[in-house]
Amino acid sequence: QVHLVESGGGLVQAGGSLGLSCAASGRTFSRYTVGWFRQAPGKEREFVGGIRWNGDYTTNAEYADSVEGRFFISRDAAKDTVYMQMNSLTPEDTGVYYCASRDAGIVTTTPTSYSYWGQGAQVTVSS
Numbered sequence: 001q002v003h004l005v006e007s008g009g010g011l012v013q014a015g016g017s018l019g020l021s022c023a024a025s026g027r028t029f030s031r032y033t034v035g036w037f038r039q040a041p042g043k044e045r046e047f048v049g050g051i052r053w054n055g056d057y058t059t060n061a062e063y064a065d066s067v068e069g070r071f072f073i074s075r076d077a078a079k080d081t082v083y084m085q086m087n088s089l090t091p092e093d094t095g096v097y098y099c100a101s102r103d104a105g106i107v108t109t110t111p112t113s114y115s116y117w118g119q120g121a122q123v124t125v126s127s
Contacts, residue, residue: 004119005024005118006021007021008121009121017088032103033052033103034100035048036073039096041095059074061073084099099118
């Protein structure tokens with residue numbers, strides 16, 4: 001069992017930056033694949049990005065086209081924590097952001113592929 005706790009987010013003006021953290025407890029998830037999703041009011045949960053463990057302690061991060069070049073995902077295996085830095089935010093980035101983990105493997109964009117979920121963190125970008 002993996003328990004994920006998110007922190008960060010908040011309110012920022014368009015063009016600003018925010019960071020999110022996803023800390024794991026229970027079984028270590030340094031070898032898990034972690035995805036980030038977001039959900040805006042009235043919309044479906046959508047994939048934002050993810051990071052996988054390659055088996056040689058390197059990682060690969062992948063991003064949705066809408067955030068490529070603005071969002072950056074990293075992980076600190078020693079702290080069992082994954083981070084997402086969000087830059088050049090726009091009002092369209094507003095929503096509740098969730099981290100999720102699945103057994104080591106490719107980053108997938110489908111929420112049902114992930115077994116464990118954080119509680120969500122609100123990100124609000126004002127125009």
